[in-house]
Amino acid sequence: MTASAQGAAARTGIRRGLIEFRQQWTNREDLFAQLVFLGLVFGALLFMRGSQLPGTSFSLGSATVPGVLGAGIVFNGLSGIAGTLITDREDGTLLRAKATPHGMLGYLVGKITTFSLTQVAGIVVLLVPALILFDGLAPDGAWSLLHLLWVLALGLIATMPLGAVIGSLLRDSRMMALVMLPMAGLTAISGIFYPITALPAWLQDVGQVFPMYWLGLGMRSSLLPEEAVVAEIGQSWRLPATLGVLLAWAVLGMTLAPVVLRRMARRESGSSVAARRERALQRV
Structure with missing residues (x-):
């Protein structure tokens, strides 16, 4: 694939992603569901x-x-991307993308664009009122928000390629439970909602292997005042470690995703899509 062809496919993917994002935030049902979810989260806070x-x-x-x-x-980077890939494989969307010149690249760029914009929009909708109603958030003003941006960017890069890998490996939507159950377990030991120091030392070590803990730590270091660091391991925000671990997961995901996606795309055919539809009808 030439550089010009790659560029054209990427631009097509970005346009597709922008269209999908606009549809999500202009479709009444989708918008209502997103706002209700954000409202429930904010109410709990x-x-x-x-x-x-x-x-x-x-x-x-x-x-x-x-x-x-x-x-x-x-959750959006892993289960969101994985679920979308499975759905698009089952309904033939992925097969149609494969059939067009450089369509897989455009498809992936489009999904990354959609999910990135959706995540940023959700953060803005939640964070703006939180900054108004909750004392002590973003104590350094613009510097806190710039800190938040690099953590957000690294978090997206560290999770979305892994979500694509997971979605490529699962055969159908019924297997999403294999994703959600481990994620629930990781959430419980990641300390993302409460200080991880409350857990036994061995569980703290396990939680620190995965990106969820480091994303939570990075977000806290960007938005909370210095006094909140007393609840962290070693009473430190550990910014170099946060950067290093999230980069390591990003490199791992970006290395595996193209290989796994190419193998998955080669197996796609009209007969495989038809077989999935037949299995779905039998389940109904």
Whole structure:
């Protein structure tokens, strides 16, 4: 594939991603579902506003905001991308993309664009009122938000390629439980919603292997005041380690994703799509 062909496919993918994103935020049903979910999350945060982070005088609600943002990146990056790939493979969308010149590249760029914009929009919708209603968030102003941006960018890069790998390996949508159950377990030991120091030392070590812990830590370091660091391991934000671990997961995902996606695309055919539809009809 020439550089000009790659560029054309990427531009097509970006346009497709922008169209899909615009549809999500202009379609009444999709918009209602997203706003209801964000409203429920924000309501839960408000209930925690009167409690305090252990060892500090800082609001537990304020301390939980970064964890909610980090968890959203992980869940959307992993299960969101994986679920979309499975659905598009089952209904023939992926096969149609494969049949067009450089269509797979355009398809992937489009999905990355859509999910990135959706994630950024969700963060903005949640974070703007949180900055108004919760004391102590983003204490350094513009610098805190710039810090948040690099953590967000790394989080997207570290999770979306892995989501594409997972979606390529699963045969159908019924297997998404194999993704959601481990993610629920990782959430429980990641300390993304509460200090990981409350867990046994061996569980802390396991949680720190995965990007969810480091995304939560990076979000907290960008949005919380310095006094909140007392609840962290070693009472440190560990920014170099956050950068290194998220980069390592990003490199792993970007190395595996193209290989796995190419193998998956080669197996796609009209007969395989028809067989999936037949299995789906039998389940109904």
